[in-house]
Amino acid sequence: MVNPKETINIENVVASTGIGQELDLQSVAMDLEGADYDPEQFPGLVYRTQEPKSAALIFRSGKIVCTGAKSTDDVHQSLRIVFDKLRELNIQVEDDPEIIVQNIVTSADLGRNLNLNAIAIGLGLEKIEYEPEQFPGLVYRLEDPDVVALLFGSGKLVITGGKEPDDAKEAVDKIVTRLEELSLLD
Structure with missing residues (x-):
């Protein structure tokens, strides 16, 4: 019989952070390649990273929610990519913004x-x-x-x-x- 703890698999990690300033999402969406922004559908801008795979939901308030990551390390790596992309757009982001894990969803058998x-x-x-x-x-x-x-x-x-x-x-x-x-x- 397999130990159920050995079947545990992280399905999704959700974390939040912020850059401490308001953003003009329309402007960010135009400059950030691959960003999706349709304020009539969703109030945030969606930016997907491929390696590691995740989606960052960036809001006008400067708050960011990362979802879809498969580990806490992937969350941190994905958000570092997002922070670097924002810095490339001359948006000030502190060196190491606090990242708070909100929810880890796992499966087991x-x-x-x-x-x-x-x-x-x-x-x-x-x-x-x-x-x-x-x-x-x-x-x-x-x-x-x-x-x-x-x-x-x-x-x-x-x-x-x-x-x-x-x-x-x-x-x-x-x-x-x-x-x-x-x-x-x-």
Whole structure:
């Protein structure tokens, strides 16, 4: 049986930063090759990096949200590219703007099918939401780490809300332990 922690895969890292000044996005969009800006569709300018792959959402306020990265290192590398591109446009960006990881989304596999009805009863209604007519997964809110896990009948998990990559490992450990305590894992 595969250790579920070995199946953990980072799907998306979302981080925020800022350059501390307002931007004329129309002007930036014209000068920044590859930028997408359609204020009627979305209030920010979208700039995609290829290596590593991510999207930076740049707002008029100077705030920037990076999404789509597969690791915290990729977030930092992508944002360094964005900062350098802005500097090339003579936009002042401090040497090392603070980058805050907002959300790490991971997937994992428990390696066996789950009886979500039994799990919903066993975990208690104050920590879970399970409405199979609305959504096929069981939503399980953990407190430590402060994440939300989506459990599916296939045994697959999605963990969201993490701030550190280790949050997913800790969450998987706690979920497996709890399900074993309830005799809901073979």
